[in-house]
Amino acid sequence: MTIFGFRVPMMASLIVWAILWEIVGRLDLIFLIPPMSSIIETGVHLVQTNSWQNASIITLRSFAIGMALAIGIGVPLGILMGRFKAVDNLMGLWVNMFVSAPLSALVPVLMILFGLGETTVVVTVFLFAVWIIVLDARAGVMQVPPSLIEMGRSYGANGWVLFSKIILLSALPEILAGIRIGLIRGVKGVVIGQILVSIVGYGELFELFSRSFEMESFWALTIILFAAAMLLSALIETFEKRIEYYAGAR
């Protein structure tokens, strides 16, 4: 974007919004919106506290375990569904149902099953992320060009060799796209899980800040979380672009 001939960097609009927020905050219209400067100031203090650091570690751990399970189970399941009609028939209905289901509604049930703790959050992350990973891996395997498989067979590839040298590599861009969307959904899962459980990690902090009307801390935490989610998504996207380069024009 250029204004009066000057090139304005992409993130510049954020500064405009921050200034607007600052003005509204200074006007003291509602207590929900404190000035941006005091939010940032509180944020700097917040990240130095023990409670924030502990909450971050717990959150990252739940997220990492949940995502590892979602990828570790989702990718192989998707590949099996793409390769074998029987598995597809058996699992297709469930995957398609869960991928669009409002999973937040299930969290209270998970709390009964897994208790009020980290396990429930891990399961929530898993359930938020796994289905789209399954579906994309399945689509990737099913979209392998038939002539590429015939090519492999005609030059003597069979079974495992055909799978590992052609099918898997050909499906890789779709598998990675599924993992990227899965990770973004996983971030939602970890936050929703923690907020509903409300005694672990960021959920505990959110509960504390909103109950005691510490709006500066509340907003600071929200901004940190949003920034982290966007950063994660951007990171995976760069990685994906490099893979897509090799996958080429398909």
Next chain:
Amino acid sequence: MQQAARSTIKAAATNDEAIVQVRGIDKTYGDIEALRNVDLEFSRGKLTTLLGPSGCGKTTLLKIIAGLVPATAGEIRVNGRVVTGPGPERAFVFQDFALMPWATVMRNVAFGLELRGVNAAERKRIATHYIEEVGLVGFEDKYPHELSGGMRQRVGIARAFSVNADVLLLDEPFSAVDEQNRRKFQEDLLRLVDLEKKTFIFVTHSIEEAVYVSDRIVLLSPRPGRISQIIDPKIDRSASPDDIRRDPGYLNTVEEIWDGLRHYVD
């Protein structure tokens, strides 16, 4: 004409230099009869073209010979052995190139050798030779999406040559290539046929292309595919490409085939 075709088949059957023998091949997909009782022999060291209107089962027949598609009835013999699947004595060139988009030209060309467990140094030596032969020197480290359609098919052809098969099966290899490149390709193919002394089975729907490159042309009828005519163009291949295209033998053969096919096209 049917009578003439029969006698030509008889003549072909007595040829003991046949490397590929097709005996009584039927192919049905559900209710659709793609091929009916096809008997055919392919002579060693010759380029034979399967020509016919679309849907005549020429590609199906080629894939049955390749062992990629099972026949409903009949058998294929290559070097006297019955075909049950793909084998190292046959190599296939695909209409849509079938290159691995994640692999460089070098790795794509060497892929057949890689699958056969040839060591890396040897793979590279052989692949380099054929990359040179198809005129892709300097493109070894490029990826398929960085190449034009014509160059991609050169990679497919180099891959087929690298495995040193006796029989090369080409499924409409130039149909996805633009007209100027196609002519160049046909000339290059003749040079490679001369150089490599292999047996070629070539599928095309272009009459001119078939007459230009073939030692023998097998005309297939529309579904169910049967052999309707076998033609041996008498053309002096040592002449320059332009002279071949002006040769009365070339033009007459094109006319003859067109007369044979005309009544199928309507």
